[in-house]
Amino acid sequence: MPFALSDELERELERIRARYPNAMAACIPTLHLCQDANHGWVSDEVIQFVATRLGLSPAHVKGVVTFYSLFNEERPGKHQVWVCRTLSCALRGSGSLLEHCEKKLGIRSGETTKDGKITLRTAECLASCGSGPVMQVDKTYHEGLTPARVDEILDRLLAD
Amino acid sequence: MIKRTEYLSKNYGKPEGWSLATYEAGGGYKSAKKALGMSREAVVEEMKKAHIRGRGGAGFDAGTKWSFMPKESKKPHYLVVNADEGEPGTFKDRTIMEQNPHALVEGCVIGCRGIGANAAYIFVRDELHLAKARLWGAIEEARAKGYLGARPFGVDYPVEVYVHTGAGAYICGEETALLNSLEGRRGEPRLKPPFPAQVGAFGCPTTVNNVETIAIAPTVFELGGDAFSQLSELHPLNDGGVRLFGVSGHVERPGIYECAVGLTLRELIYELGGGILGGRELLAVIPGGSSCPVHRADEIVSLPKDDRFAPWQGKSLLDLPLGVDTFRSAGSMLGTCCAIVLSDAVDPVLATHNLIKFYKHESCGQCTPCREGCGWIERILDKVVHGTATLDELDQITEIASNITGNTICAFGDGAAQPMLSFVSKFRPAFEDYVRTGGKSQTRTLEA
Ligand SMILES: Cc1cc2nc3c(=O)[nH]c(=O)nc-3n(C[C@H](O)[C@H](O)[C@H](O)COP(=O)(O)O)c2cc1C
Numbered sequence: 001m002p003f004a005l006s007d008e009l010e011r012e013l014e015r016i017r018a019r020y021p022n023a024m025a026a027c028i029p030t031l032h033l034c035q036d037a038n039h040g041w042v043s044d045e046v047i048q049f050v051a052t053r054l055g056l057s058p059a060h061v062k063g064v065v066t067f068y069s070l071f072n073e074e075r076p077g078k079h080q081v082w083v084c085r086t087l088s089c090a091l092r093g094s095g096s097l098l099e100h101c102e103k104k105l106g107i108r109s110g111e112t113t114k115d116g117k118i119t120l121r122t123a124e125c126l127a128s129c130g131s132g133p134v135m136q137v138d139k140t141y142h143e144g145l146t147p148a149r150v151d152e153i154l155d156r157l158l159a160d
Numbered sequence: 161m162i163k164r165t166e167y168l169s170k171n172y173g174k175p176e177g178w179s180l181a182t183y184e185a186g187g188g189y190k191s192a193k194k195a196l197g198m199s200r201e202a203v204v205e206e207m208k209k210a211h212i213r214g215r216g217g218a219g220f221d222a223g224t225k226w227s228f229m230p231k232e233s234k235k236p237h238y239l240v241v242n243a244d245e246g247e248p249g250t251f252k253d254r255t256i257m258e259q260n261p262h263a264l265v266e267g268c269v270i271g272c273r274g275i276g277a278n279a280a281y282i283f284v285r286d287e288l289h290l291a292k293a294r295l296w297g298a299i300e301e302a303r304a305k306g307y308l309g310a311r312p313f314g315v316d317y318p319v320e321v322y323v324h325t326g327a328g329a330y331i332c333g334e335e336t337a338l339l340n341s342l343e344g345r346r347g348e349p350r351l352k353p354p355f356p357a358q359v360g361a362f363g364c365p366t367t368v369n370n371v372e373t374i375a376i377a378p379t380v381f382e383l384g385g386d387a388f389s390q391l392s393e394l395h396p397l398n399d400g401g402v403r404l405f406g407v408s409g410h411v412e413r414p415g416i417y418e419c420a421v422g423l424t425l426r427e428l429i430y431e432l433g434g435g436i437l438g439g440r441e442l443l444a445v446i447p448g449g450s451s452c453p454v455h456r457a458d459e460i461v462s463l464p465k466d467d468r469f470a471p472w473q474g475k476s477l478l479d480l481p482l483g484v485d486t487f488r489s490a491g492s493m494l495g496t497c498c499a500i501v502l503s504d505a506v507d508p509v510l511a512t513h514n515l516i517k518f519y520k521h522e523s524c525g526q527c528t529p530c531r532e533g534c535g536w537i538e539r540i541l542d543k544v545v546h547g548t549a550t551l552d553e554l555d556q557i558t559e560i561a562s563n564i565t566g567n568t569i570c571a572f573g574d575g576a577a578q579p580m581l582s583f584v585s586k587f588r589p590a591f592e593d594y595v596r597t598g599g600k601s602q603t604r605t606l607e608a
């Protein structure tokens with residue numbers, strides 16, 4: 001089925017487009033808008049939609065999508081969890097934290113729980129190095145984490 | 161010397177500290193109004209007097225960079241604010257955007273005036289959703305008051321500020337990759353020349369500045385450039401004013417501390433940072449983001465023979481003031497001024513292994529030495545950690561890293577090579593132990 005945006009999101013697309021001197025510059029913000037409206041991933045239909053809307057070739061849009069790590073080429077779980085693995089967080093225990101998450105969820109980093117609730121991944125430095133270990137859950141940061149706090153967060157996501 | 165200041169951080173942590181009401185209660189937006197009443201040249205001159213060394217890592221003088229913008233041109237000019245903050249260990253710009261967004265918006269007005277632009281794009285990495293929301297909120301508040309738009313403060317000099325979002329790629333912090341990304345392309349760095357001041361965003365003259373560089377501009381116009389510069393102990397070295405110092409890793413109180421330039425690592429780690437976590441000893445410190453060389457706790461500085469450096473000659477590196485030229489002259493790099501502290505609980509081999517995974521993941525793949533080199537070093541370090549590497553392979557790390565340095569389009573390659581070269585040479589015995597014992601020498605981890 002071709003991808004489409006709601007009227008409200010169409011207006012948002014217009015607002016995005018108006019910020020730039022040309023349509024190509026709207027490519028990345030538009031992809032975010034569409035990804036959010038498409039269960040968190042960029043399908044071929046989304047690529048076609050963005051290309052048509054902005055007057056770009058689908059090849060250009062695909063090239064952009066594959067370059068950036070935050071565009072998903074497959075549908076992720078309902079919630080996305082990223083554990084920062086980079087040095088400052090590692091010094092504060094992100095290695096054990098990731099293991100804890102993997103064990104609790106029964107999956108490895110990069111995988112999605114069977115019920116489709118959570119996709120677990122590692123992130124590179126999230127600019128929160130002074131409050132590690134850090135985890136991003138969808139669009140929210142959780143900082144200075146302990147295993148107990150992580151359990152609370154994951155339990156809430158699993159119950160959602 | 162520790163001289164705490166609060167120009168950027170006074171409202172950090174306060175309820176509604178990010179609102180326009182709070183910002184204006186502290187005198188906010190007076191500087192933008194002042195700058196809009198000045199000529200473009202006068203704005204640049206004031207900025208030059210402040211001796212702000214770019215806070216994004218390269219330390220280039222901000223006023224001088226503004227002066228590179230063409231005087232006359234048919235094309236529009238752009239100010240692009242680098243808010244991609246992705247350098248491991250660096251978390252200062254985020255505090256400004258989340259807790260003092262109006263300083264950045266006001267700085268954009270001043271910056272636009274200084275470079276002859278009518279639009280500023282703030283390029284924020286996608287993950288920083290709160291920062292983006294706070295910035296948009298600040299822009300709306302400022303616009304509603306008539307501080308942005310067609311006639312800011314009633315002056316016939318239109319200024320628009322936009323927030324642009326990235327999509328997850330450390331390389332987009334490199335200014336020309338950032339411009340490609342802003343234009344809706346893959347974030348691959350461009351060859352220079354042409355420099356952004358000639359051909360930047362959308363083919364137009366552009367200045368790219370770090371968040372903190374721009375956010376401190378209102379303070380410059382509040383105090384005057386000279387007075388601002390003289391707050392710094394390194395004013396004689398043209399490294400002026402105040403900046404945000406960060407410390408993370410194994411200290412008791414990691415965080416961001418605003419101080420006059422002149423602070424030392426010892427003060428940052430032991431006084432502001434509260435000392436080494438758990439009462440342990442300092443093993444090593446990376447002064448300003450992971451792309452800087454690592455330093456052992458016992459290093460002595462050797463500086464060029466120059467009277468200005470005499471006070472620190474032969475002293476401990478920990479007592480060298482954190483400045484762009486002091487650190488460069490000592491064979492190091494100040495980078496983003498956010499230090500990563502490793503206690504003696506840390507295995508330096510594992511720290512090196514952690515870092516190469518970052519660089520391997522983030523290399524954009526455009527240049528062969530960087531793309532292949534990071535992968536080769538990663539494979540060797542995998543073997544080291546698993547106890548299957550040879551001594552020859554340790555030498556290869558150094559050889560590969562040396563061949564990346566200077567052979568790539570952008571400075572990412574150098575940034576990846578620096579930590580590799582310095583960790584392997586400064587902690588050679590630890591690497592050799594892994595080889596000799598088949599990895600059984602590993603008794604320590606990364607966690608304190
Ligand atoms: C790989 C790489 C990543 C960078 N990341 C950032 C960044 O996240 N933020 C930043 O301000 N500068 C970053 N820089 C430096 C920019 O290229 C540029 O020098 C800086 O934004 C200029 O601003 P300034 O003069 O105000 O410091 C990076 C450079 C490289 C080579």
Ligand code: FES
Pocket residue numbers: 084085086087088089090124125126127128129130132134248249250
């Ligand atoms: S290292 Fe984890 S946020 Fe920077």
